[in-house]
């Protein structure tokens with residue numbers, strides 16, 4: 001039966017368009033929730049392991065679920081280009097296949113971002129988002145503390161399961177960041193005999209750097225509960241402690257997505273500790289972090305991460321180059337260079 005569709009416009013086009021846009025905010029969490037669902041069901045892994053596109057019936061049987069609910073999940077994710085429909089070779093049967101996006105959502109792929117999706121969508125990380133407006137109003141209790149009664153680092157120290165999820169999430173972003181640094185500016189690591197990764201998490205970043213630059217002896221420095229759970233790695237020594245007390249001595253200190261967790265005053269204190277830890281004539285601090293307010297390319301990621309800093313950290317923030325430069329100057333450093341990577345990160349080398 002053919003239906004006749006008549007579009008009767010009773011509200012101005014501009015308002016109708018605005019309403020469509022607002023729906024993105026009303027239900028903006030749905031892509032996150034449904035992608036998380038697909039990862040938990042291991043759909044990217046199942047499709048990766050299947051040589052040809054997979055029919056709904058085969059995929060449902062592999063997962064052990066009902067076809068009609070799976071169909072709706074897949075229809076939604078195809079719309080978001082997470083999966084695609086393709087003909088099963090030389091037949092007219094349509095199956096599901098990976099796209100460049102879902103290739104990043106397998107559980108153990110080299111460039112997988114799945115653990116980061118799983119981390120950010122845990123109830124623990126979502127709860128502080130309910131507390132933003134209260135914090136903006138009085139700037140008293142930080143959103144994470146308001147939700148959990150302690151800051152993120154205190155929470156991970158007391159919750160080993162969440163600490164593991166947090167470290168895994170950080171490690172997947174570290175893999176992408178380190179690969180980009182080694183690809184674009186390997187000279188950053190030339191001539192270094194020792195390097196300490198301050199706030200290095202489970203040591204993933206340092207492991208990859210030492211694998212690519214085997215002349216470096218790596219020191220992975222993080223809070224005691226984090227290094228206690230970190231896997232032993234050749235060429236990397238794990239040291240537990242707090243960067244507010246001291247930074248282990250090395251030719252260079254390396255920070256990846258650490259300083260953005262802290263206030264200007266905290267960063268200046270940490271950077272001063274770094275100046276004491278490195279040789280005054282040949283030492284340097286290497287910072288891999290976001291610099292906002294530059295080219296447009298990754299600005300939306302930077303601005304979203306800036307909101308994450310409010311929700312999850314102790315007054316951390318994303319910084320412009322001018323704000324970074326202020327920290328370096330206040331901590332007593334005299335010059336720095338900056339290189340932008342294809343990812344949202346930049347690499348800054350800062351000298352005494």
Ligand SMILES: C[S@@+](CC[C@H](N)C(=O)[O-])C[C@H]1O[C@@H](n2cnc3c(N)ncnc32)[C@H](O)[C@@H]1O
Nearest residue numbers: 170171174199200201222223226242243256257
């Ligand atoms: C956002 S994560 C970044 C981890 C890692 N650099 C990466 O890029 O994946 C921040 C790290 O700082 C560590 N950290 C927090 N407070 C610290 C302190 N006082 N001293 C040393 N590390 C600390 C956390 O345990 C966590 O591993």
